[in-house]
Amino acid sequence: MTASNHVLTGMIIASTVNNPVLALPLALMSHFALDGLPHYSDEKVVYTDFKFKLILGADAYIAALCLFLVLLLHPVHMWIIIAGGVLAASPDLMWLPDFIAALRNQPKPAYGPIRQFHHKVQWWTKPKGAYIEGIWFACAFLIAFTYTI
Numbered sequence: 001m002t003a004s005n006h007v008l009t010g011m012i013i014a015s016t017v018n019n020p021v022l023a024l025p026l027a028l029m030s031h032f033a034l035d036g037l038p039h040y041s042d043e044k045v046v047y048t049d050f051k052f053k054l055i056l057g058a059d060a061y062i063a064a065l066c067l068f069l070v071l072l073l074h075p076v077h078m079w080i081i082i083a084g085g086v087l088a089a090s091p092d093l094m095w096l097p098d099f100i101a102a103l104r105n106q107p108k109p110a111y112g113p114i115r116q117f118h119h120k121v122q123w124w125t126k127p128k129g130a131y132i133e134g135i136w137f138a139c140a141f142l143i144a145f146t147y148t149i
Helices: 003-016 020-035 050-073 078-103 113-121 129-148
Strands: none
Touching: 003 020, 003 050, 003 078, 003 129, 020 078, 020 113, 050 078, 050 129, 078 113
């Protein structure tokens, strides 16, 4: 899933679960649940392609914008909601070494057990998954900013 979908889902969890001790781990675990759903990826696009960098940059911008909207619309509980969003997206930071290696034209680092699990849970990633991502985003955005925040 895209970072923006992970962020919105984490924000919803943090907004609706009243106990932060429960909400924040749930937001983190939601990352792997979402990655288990069919979602977008294009195996033909590599980390060094302009298309990848454009999609990554646009997604990061949308995710940051969603977090910024929390500052404007719900300042009272903003820190827990923002933390939920950030935690929900944070497992994708484990792919950062792959991105850096590709930029340096080096081989990918070896996958440890958590990265192997994270890779295997994403069983269906195809360009057509963009439709599922779009539907998820629209629903999560409406839920987050209409009903929970």
